[in-house]
Amino acid sequence: MENEDDDPIIQEIDVFLAKSLAEKLYLFQYPIRPLSMTYDRVTHLSAKIKPKQQKVEVDVAINTVSPNYCRSKGEQIALNVDGACGDETSTFSTKLMDKQTFSSIQAASNTSRYAAAIFRKGELHVTPLHGLLQMRPSFSYLDKADTKHREREAANEAGDSSQDEVEDDVKQVTVRFSRPESEQARQRRVQSYEFLQKKQAEESWVHLHYYNIKDSRTELERQYLLCQNTNTSENTELMKSPSEYLEMLMPPCVEEETEKPVSPSNVLSMAQLRTLPLGDQIKILMKNVKVIPFANLMGLMAAGTESIAVMRCIQQVAMLVQGNWVVKSDVVYPKESSSPHSGVSAEVLCRGRDFVMWKFTQDRWVVRKEVATVTKLCQEDVKDFLEHMSVPRVNKGWEFMLPYDEDFVKKHPDVVQRQTMLWKGIQSKLEKVFSLSKEDITPKKSEVSSAQPKVIPGDQLVNIARKKAKEDHAQLEMNLKRKKEQSKLGSSSLTVLADVHIKEEPLSDDEAMDTSTCESINNGLVNGIHMDESSRDSVNGLITKGERELVSQELKEFVTAIFSKQYVLTMRELKRLFNLHLAGLPPGHLLFSGIPDKMLQETVLSAGCKQILVPFPPQSTATPDEQKVFALWSCGDAFDKLRQALLELFSKGHRMRRNHIQTQLSQEFGDGLSKQQLDKVLKDCCVCYGGMWYLKGTVQS
Template sequence: MFSQNSNSNSLTNGTDEDDDPVVQRIPVFLSKASAGQLYLYEYSRNTLINNFEENRVVQSRIKPNQQKVELHVRLDVESKNFNTDLARKLASKTPKSGLDPTKHLIETQVLTSCTAVSKNPGRYAIAVPQSDGIHLNPLAGMVFLKPSYEYLDAPPKRKEQTNKEGEPSASQAKPVGVRFASQSAKRMKLAQSKSMSVHQKLRDEEPWCETEFYISNHFKSITEREKLNCEQTDQDLSSIFCDSADTYLPNLCPPEADDGANKDVAEGVLSAKELCKLPLAEQIKERMKQVHVIKFSRLKYLLSSSASEKEVISGLIRVADLVKGNWVLKSSLLYDKEFASSRGVTADRLVTARDKILLTFTTQETVACKKLTKLTKIPAEDIIEILAKIAFKVSKVGWKFKLDEDKQFIKKHPEVVEQQSRMFETRVKNQEKKDEEEAADAKAAAKKAKAQMRQRKNSTRSRKDSQCSDIGS
């Protein structure tokens, strides 16, 4: 129990303020009977909660490691609002759960969860008011439940055409293409192991744990709710918990440990609190990785440091390029050396392609994806992925740079604009020259290999002709 008496250890500042008197003191109890097992479910509509009270949940399961929940709620098929024809039509498209095999219609709705609080859910608690005080119960997780409509996206069932022997018809045979792995397959495999699809596969492999769902007035639900009340209400831990008003809030909500464990590893994004602790150069780098494109004035505002404009520009030059007076993250910082797109395009080619696209935006208002594909010689899908982070699509026109020209920065720092323009153009030209040399070397190597192959064939043919001559003689 946590309470405070009106003595020197009171949570007040020790002075009597007539305009703000204490009207009531409420004891606070901490219950740990459900610690590590208590989850808070949030729903999008009150009607969903009403369904639970009517005992319509036919299946409940959870993935504890991911804190992922699924509830299967039985629909009211007798209601005048239930469309039986549509339920049958949807059932014919998918064999998934929710289908009644006797009636051939979808009779349940699946509620899936997403994490409402992904970081330190244990810092939250459920408060249960009772006559003797407030009972707090720490949470293990908080999830938001919403309807899932996977059956709407399910492809229609395919009927296989077979011949009389039950084998597929010969007319249905299609040619099978065979592709051989290139030398960069190892690099692609390493990049794919870091992709979201692999992480998603690992999440999918976690088995579901079946659970029992009880309505609120069930005796088991009542028994679990009783655990929310603290049993040891006679133990006063006030002096242990805090000894003054200054230490009350830090003890109640302690600061997060700065050990890197609380970083969002999936997104690789640092919080504003963590960014403030970094040196100015690192702050600029992390901010640019988050936004990709930003105006100078906006970046200056976001930085916690009181650095001068000269210092900020000096840090920007190392990690960003200037396009239309706006700062854009350097392409070399966007892709790891061993990265490869799902189409097999390596990091070096993506860096070169992105630089060419940025250089195009310095002279043109809008660009067409088809033109960029011809310019960069990489698939259109990779072009669109690059454009999505630095531009937006205008219907029937093309892609336009995400931000308008920052005339204020261009007017205030013309020397920086000129220097960046020269450096950017030089870098792109050098990269193009390097690509041309590599392409020429590859062409020469292929030509040499072809000549050697022809030479070996001619040599083999000569030996055969010589052997034939010996036999004839």
């Protein structure tokens, strides 16, 4: 009772539902007209409707004697629309623009929430609306004037042309058979503007009679807005709870959701994209952008995404062209697809596009005519290939759209080497399919722009390095022999040349970043030279004590830099990274003097690292030297103690589950251990495979 006193009932009103005009009542809105300026006093000339589409057109007279009316403009518009001669089909009968047409658009597709109400004698009568329309001026007469203008121009051109009879030329006609329409294509066609226009034109107009607001017929029709049966004795009282009654007044909008057009399949926001797995993210991005530098791709990834993971995924869906990543052809043209221009299969399109990509690995420029001649595809298909990755230049051809990414090539020589091997395989397939000659394979020197950086494949770089190493070793061997002859020491040659063998087999997904199995940098091989203990001492004897100190300093800087990024490394991985470091050094560098494994290991231990004794499984095929695991024990940040505790856990087993790691560390650090801290140290030191966590480099494939 207290709540009712706070909100007393002032008046009770009976509500009646009138259904006489339920299927015929429309609400017209005039959004470009203020409320004070109605059309009630304006003469309405005609009206018509298309009931199914709820399309209404109303012709309203214009006051041509008003001082605000420009008569000259009105005459000019009528002349442009109807011409000099008037007839029954003329838009303006008085040779003056004397009327204006209003055309409707639907303001709401679902009008179940809207009604018109009349309050009379203490009763509220409600009639549901059948349609809610907005009336706006129609300028279709301008289209008619434009059509007449084009007809006059065509007639003038026909009159000026020669009247001689000319025999029709025989033209070749290409006959194409249409394929069955897919569901996706049907949806696009139904939503197209052309289809909607055709559908609107199919329904015929129904002409109406307009009655003024004060007309007697209008008054009669207005009576139908009142409920005819107001006998309350026959009506039962509405027994509904407040929530049920509110739901009846405002039902959930279901129809509008089902009537929304289907979004295009290639539209996806970045927020939605980042909810997908990393591989799917990169595949969708590459399918849309086609070509992108690696630095820009990393900028599109979520914060904290590792570049190694992105590098592994990008190689699954793209190929390296001039230091940039270009989406693979089988991603652009799936197996079930075909050309929209010629109808050829996806396999043929992929071969043609691969040829274009391969040409861009050889040169900055490609000529479309040459591509069409080799691939035997139509000009439209070849143009699509070129537009994916290049831009046209006048009198030059098509130029690759992005500049040569020299930074990426320098930072990732292993990836470049792997991509070069993949391109070799693609080249051999293209040679067989298209019967390429040596002239087609070798780029013309005249076509190579001197302003652009030269694209040197990775295998050529390796061959150049091998040749240089052999030359340096030959000179070194000659100096050694001369020194022995002078000292009259008879001995056999101490050194034998050996080539550096590079693994060229296809890699697994887990080894997508590795392109060589550098088993050892000094286990019998020192920078390409096979050496025993005595010869190694001889080589080291050629450098001074000061140079040895510089070598130790350079080596320590390398070890410190690599462990500050990786935290945990096996001996095998450390030597692989050191070989890559050597490949980027200039010829004659001090580190080429030969670094034994023992010296490398001592440098690691002196740089603040410790060896972690990880119990590898008995079936492991790794050698004892490969099973050596080193970790940066202290780097001076707040996670040192947590990282050390994690490393000590792996001395009991080579793999662990996350919940076990979290339990062990929580016992030592208490409730102060947060999820973010645990994620940080796990990311620094470990990798996860199959739900188990391993120290970096200890996963046995």
